[in-house]
Amino acid sequence: MAVAELTSPTPAYTHTASHLRSFSQLSLSSTHLSLPFRRSFRPRNTVITCSVNQVQAPVSVQTRQPKEKSDCFGVFCLTYDLKSEQETKSWKKLIKIAVSGAAGMISNHLLFKLASGEVFGPDQPIALKLLGSERSFQALEGVAMELEDSLYPLLREVSIGVNPYEVFEDVEWALLVGAKPRGPGMERSNLLDINGQIFAEQGKALNAVASRNVKVIVVGNPCNTNSLICLKNAPNIPAKNFHALTRLDENRAKCQLALKAGVFYDKVSNMTIWGNHSTTQVPDFLNARINGLPVKEVIKDHKWLEEEFTEKIQKRGGVLIQKWGRSSAASTAVSVVDAIKSLVTPTPEGDWFSSGVYTTGNPYGIAEDLVFSMPCRSKGDGDYELVKDVVFDDYLLKKIRKTEAELLAEKRCVAHLIGEGAGFCDLPGDTMLPGEM
Numbered sequence: 001m002a003v004a005e006l007t008s009p010t011p012a013y014t015h016t017a018s019h020l021r022s023f024s025q026l027s028l029s030s031t032h033l034s035l036p037f038r039r040s041f042r043p044r045n046t047v048i049t050c051s052v053n054q055v056q057a058p059v060s061v062q063t064r065q066p067k068e069k070s071d072c073f074g075v076f077c078l079t080y081d082l083k084s085e086q087e088t089k090s091w092k093k094l095i096k097i098a099v100s101g102a103a104g105m106i107s108n109h110l111l112f113k114l115a116s117g118e119v120f121g122p123d124q125p126i127a128l129k130l131l132g133s134e135r136s137f138q139a140l141e142g143v144a145m146e147l148e149d150s151l152y153p154l155l156r157e158v159s160i161g162v163n164p165y166e167v168f169e170d171v172e173w174a175l176l177v178g179a180k181p182r183g184p185g186m187e188r189s190n191l192l193d194i195n196g197q198i199f200a201e202q203g204k205a206l207n208a209v210a211s212r213n214v215k216v217i218v219v220g221n222p223c224n225t226n227s228l229i230c231l232k233n234a235p236n237i238p239a240k241n242f243h244a245l246t247r248l249d250e251n252r253a254k255c256q257l258a259l260k261a262g263v264f265y266d267k268v269s270n271m272t273i274w275g276n277h278s279t280t281q282v283p284d285f286l287n288a289r290i291n292g293l294p295v296k297e298v299i300k301d302h303k304w305l306e307e308e309f310t311e312k313i314q315k316r317g318g319v320l321i322q323k324w325g326r327s328s329a330a331s332t333a334v335s336v337v338d339a340i341k342s343l344v345t346p347t348p349e350g351d352w353f354s355s356g357v358y359t360t361g362n363p364y365g366i367a368e369d370l371v372f373s374m375p376c377r378s379k380g381d382g383d384y385e386l387v388k389d390v391v392f393d394d395y396l397l398k399k400i401r402k403t404e405a406e407l408l409a410e411k412r413c414v415a416h417l418i419g420e421g422a423g424f425c426d427l428p429g430d431t432m433l434p435g436e437m
């Protein structure tokens, strides 16, 4: 993990180019950094005197040897004994959260929400472990500096790094946001391959060093197949723990139904997004409810539901890109927060939420061994169950088959990354991310 050299007189966040280059060359490999390298980068007997403007630790602060606090950024190298202070002694045990693509647009919102306490609660101290790349390392330092300057009481550790084997060590949550965006003229099969390799590598790293019960939320597109690749490369972590983010689609669907019905969006419940986070996704108005009533009883214009509404949700991301010039970042971060909160708080009675989860054992007849958005309920323990009491009609089934076919085709494309032989891409012509239109 890249840590500032604390005995150096230079500020904690100035890495020399050569430091960075040699660090990245080593740490971008798929193996752990060797111990000698760790030692040379951060001598074990170094006394921590956080060098950011030579800040002095307050009296109640205990500084520790780097063995315990080996990866830290700036002010977060100071170690506090939370149990020694009245205000913090009832706090829960610190949890470690990794965020990849941490210097990107979504993370720029997400990290600050995590640090504020709005996600895990006001008594849950957190450690943020930020994963970037050589390309983004300076920006990552900038992000860490902004986190320092925000003085969040619950944010107790921040570290930055470019090696997933270091960043993912002991993490209980991995929010995998970083992915290469599809560029002009790039084939989707190429995108699947490039991003797939990132997620295969990160799956291996999670498998090697993360908490055995780590919860993984894949945001980087194409998120369903990236999530499948990740879980296949992490056989020691339950497949059930991997999610692909479709909560943004759920939120978009609730908003449009509320708008059409003339109600506030908190009146819309039981909203399922089925399938792929792509333009084949299926926003399910058959099972959704408005004010507790089936949507079709409230919105009588069924042609609008089947045509306009469905397409609007499928293409919302693309329309937004046309307006903004970039893909949704703030609302995506909000939806990641919603997705986590849905797993750590009990689902309200009778309601459910959508998440892209592993299909093996699903009660709906959807092909096994995919990551497919489906309706889930949680007891608030980080786990979830699939909802059984949903109904289907011909329209819904036909749409589900289409998004299922697309995911099966994506899976064939990445066979080489999930241990299933050579990849072969025969993607349907209209296969698109929400952002592509």
Ligand SMILES: NC(=O)C1=CN([C@@H]2O[C@H](COP(=O)(O)OP(=O)(O)OC[C@H]3O[C@@H](n4cnc5c(N)ncnc54)[C@H](OP(=O)(O)O)[C@@H]3O)[C@@H](O)[C@H]2O)C=CC1
Binding pocket: 101, 102, 103, 104, 105, 106, 107, 131, 132, 133, 134, 135, 136, 137, 177, 178, 179, 180, 181, 194, 198, 218, 219, 220, 221, 222, 223, 245, 246, 247, 248, 249, 277, 327, 328, 329, 332
């Ligand atoms: N599931 C969903 O609902 C949504 C998903 N998304 C997806 O989330 C992802 C992140 O979006 P956003 O934060 O706006 O994107 P940004 O472009 O702002 O950030 C993406 C980050 O991905 C990282 N990255 C990893 N590999 C590469 C690569 N090969 N080339 C370039 N960058 C790479 C970069 O960080 P680094 O160099 O540090 O690795 C970069 O900071 C995208 O894949 C986007 O499509 C967006 C909206 C909704």
Ligand SMILES: O=C([O-])CC(=O)C(=O)O
Binding pocket: 221, 248, 316, 317, 318, 320, 327, 328, 433, 434, 435, 436
């Ligand atoms: O295609 C993208 O990057 C944007 C995206 O996923 C969305 O807005 O839903």
